[in-house]
Amino acid sequence: MEQLSINHISKRFGRQLVLDDVSFTLAPAKIYGLLGRNGAGKSTLLNIITNRIFPTSGTVKLGDLDTNNNDDALGKMFLMGEANLYPKRTSIRRTFDLANEAYGQFNYQTAARQLQEFGLDDQQHVNDLSTGQRTIAKLVLALNVDADYILMDEPVLGLDATHRDLFYKELLKSYQAKPRTFVLSTHLIEEVAQLVEHVVIIDQHKVIADDQVQHLLDLAHTVSGPAKLVDEYTAGLRVLASENLGNIKTAYLLDDLDDQRVIPDQVKLGHYDLQHLFIYLTSGGEHNND
């Protein structure tokens, strides 16, 4: 399997810049999170990667080959999207057959088991399904298509907690049975934080973080204590946000702590999670509560 590289992709719709010089690389057989607030440009990006729409500039390459109009390369990528492109009376079974014709080797057996676990029947028509059921039909399709890169746009849209749970479990099962790359594009960060190995965060149409989850969390420190001491300790470090409560200030850092600096007794260090990191990174200072 070859890596998929997104190189300097920009996209304009009329006057509006939707993606601004976006670059990152997806490695084979890894689970990624593509995170961003609503309207950040995630769906547009996924549609560009899979050649459904064209970028204004930039390229997408699988290995050394440009994927644009390259059927071989595009046959290794599958996008589970929001748009429903099937004609009216299309059964779930028919969507599997179509995927089998396009990609080959569709895993009918696992798909049948999963449909049953989710309480669906492959003779049901896609257009008759509720939002949540339609998501399930698409997920089961995506989990069983034979492709090296499976991109999922809002994979848990409309699913209740039980079904989300079942999906995460089936995703890991599928990944372990046949390691390939999954990209989960979502704003439900808490739920996927443990599932994804690497995240790409998009904000204001640009990539603002592209890193291993564990590495980001290692840098995510809280420093709290008397405001003056916290300010002294965090001087020169990257502070994303801070909060004051009485005389106590808490600073949220995204940086290595300096081993040389002495931590005063009244100052406490801690960690915060990916969800909060995302909020502080993407809120552009809205959460500074000074």
Next chain:
Amino acid sequence: MQFDFDGSAPLYQQLAAQIEEMIFTGGFDEGAQVPSTTQLSQQLHINPATVLKGMNMLVDEGLLEKRRGLGMFVRPGARQKIMERRKDNFYNDYVKKLLVEAAKLGITKEHLIELIERGEHDGTIKH
């Protein structure tokens, strides 16, 4: 099996710590097989790479061993090893913290010793 994660430390370390605790308290016997990376990953919804990192940490510490084709097992002597390590850390993990808090509260050394004796007397400490 009950796992409980928070943001206090990297996930793989928390996972390793909780498996260690289960070995220590007899949840897993020495020589017994522990759940596979695949099982833990699917059950806990954690990326397999993270689970593997946690398991490997326990292998490096000599608490688990890999048996080719069979899976991961608790090494004989693992419990003793955990016990020794915890004894080594007891001073840092408990005694130092106790003294720092006592100092903040103005509790004297004599009073502290009295409190320890009272705790023992009350039978809240099991031997």
